[in-house]
Amino acid sequence: MKFIIVFAAIAAVALAAPVDDSKNAHIIRYDSDNIGTDGYSFAYETSDGTSRQEQAQLKNIGSENEALVVRGSISWIGADGQQYTLNYIADENGFQPEGAHLPRA
Template structure:
């Protein structure tokens, strides 16, 4: 029962990523085994597509795609495991590059340890 609830919840989350409307489901395939593995593939007439496979409580990998209200195609591929949710998409924001001045400062700090850091290194070297 928990696995069915998980599949329904995942479908609901993915469906919320697309605009809400009275869309018709044109494809619905689902499979669930007794060992907890599952897979589903759902498509709607509007172009929303949701696919996922995994093992309940352990991992999942899948994708969803749709067209935004602005007409931009959106596709997200993801994995989820003990390390969290890992989406990949050209539309996800990325951090700006680290400025060269900051990189130089970090290198300087690493190359010029404080007296306390030098003392710590000496103590650790004696323990080895």
């Protein structure tokens, strides 16, 4: 009888544990455009609410100031259920992130 009670208690705890949907997430949209050495772009969205998009373009081609300029953003649902977004630019001035917490509708 004690075994059944202990087993039931362990089963209840295991079933009550939160499920991490990110481990089971799958890609629901993916776009990619590699335009060669001048730049690229891509975007994707997964079933757990994560999305990312990024574009890059080479500027000042052939000069000593040639630089790849990357712009993008990534959004995800945090453990608290809120949506977070990180926008960024990376260029000759370094990585420049800008974050936002967006209340979920």
